[in-house]
Amino acid sequence: MKPVPGTPPPKLNELVRAEDRLSFLYLERCVVHRDANAITATDERGTVHVPAASLGALLLGPGTSVSHQAMVLLAESGSTAVWVGERGVRYYAHGRSLARSSRLLEAQAAAVTNQSSRLRVARDMYAMRFPDEDVSALTMQQLRGREGARVRRLYREHAARTGVEWQRRDYDVADFASGDAVNQALSAATTCLYGIVHAVVVALGCSPGLGFVHTGHVRSFVFDIADLYKAEVAVPVAFDVAVRETEDLPAETRRAVRDAVHDGAILSRCARDIRSLLLPGEEPDEVQPDIDVVQLWDGARGRVAGGASYGDDEPWW
Structure with missing residues (x-):
């Protein structure tokens, strides 16, 4: 079997929890790219590196150009990219979630x-x-x-x-x-x-x-x-x-x-x-961690496991 193309995403336990991350970084008039597991921002003054997995939100202001690989890294690291207006006072769009559970x-x-x-x-x-x-x-x-x-x-x-x-x-x-x-x-x-x-x-x-x-x-x-x-x-x-x-x-x-x-x-x-x-009523330590598990809604029984064929052991009518 051929491997899935693209950079493999990090494992969940390798990511920094949302509450332990840097708050935000605002960028404008620069090129945002990727170098290994860091986000880079380049302008006429040079290039800075920011570890993606430790970043809470990247606020992208006017004049920013973002590469595909930079967005891949942000998405897989659970860092939220937020597109904002000049001076950061308008909101346009945001990226994906770090959560794996609903x-x-x-x-x-x-x-x-x-x-x-x-x-x-x-x-x-x-x-x-x-x-x-x-x-x-x-x-x-x-x-x-x-x-x-x-x-x-x-x-x-x-x-x-x-x-x-x-x-x-x-x-x-x-x-x-x-x-x-x-x-x-x-x-x-x-x-x-x-x-x-x-x-x-x-x-x-x-x-x-x-x-x-x-x-x-x-x-x-x-x-x-x-x-x-x-x-x-x-x-x-x-x-x-x-x-x-x-x-x-x-x-x-x-x-x-x-x-x-x-x-x-x-x-x-x-x-x-x-x-x-x-x-x-739940203490923070009691909150279940996010897990990559997909289940199926079953009505009376609530939930059943996903990724299984139920046609062989249950009647179709």
Whole structure:
């Protein structure tokens, strides 16, 4: 038998877990290629190498050209490639998942399609933002109102802390430069956070579009999870960068977000929080590892093994 053409994919146990990876790398105006098991980025200044298996998300900005082999390596390493716009503030597409099991995806779909379980997950998300309050009896309208008040208070507090003039959240999605410095920094920081969370969501095999609080958007679940960390990461970073009056605000913001994500262990917390929301009652160590097993749905019996012929031992009628 002839061998399967192409580079063989790495074994699952050779890959770095999503929560243990680097957060993200933003590239623009360069050629992205592959050298062995590293992603290379080349421009007029030279070439840098990045181990693909340790990368959470590769954000590909304008002017990037990506080779077929680079995408093969990213896909087989479970690193999420996200195509973004200039300054990283637009999202266009993303790559494949690191997961080999649909367990979390099935739990997500089951929870989001039942009103009681969907409300339970939404309340749990708000409970993570209000750790000292009992939100178990609050309606979604009450929760949204409380969250809105919290965010407005947060903006005022960081404005007072940094001395940055703050009016309100105001930005034009079609004109990034039209906003003031803090609003530009908030947009850049939030987009980076979305990219990081998107990488974890996809790596775990969940659907970015099946949200519990947000709905109707292809990244609703990403917005849900990112909201858990905005107050800790995006908002303080944006005000800290805005007060510096830097020449390249988007780049400075991305670097600051990357540092905050590392210092706050956001990747590991994000993976743990998603599992606890979708699989309540299970400790992280109890979550079954991903396995390359395909099963068949059997109705009354639930699941049966795939890759077998059932025609010989079961009647056709």
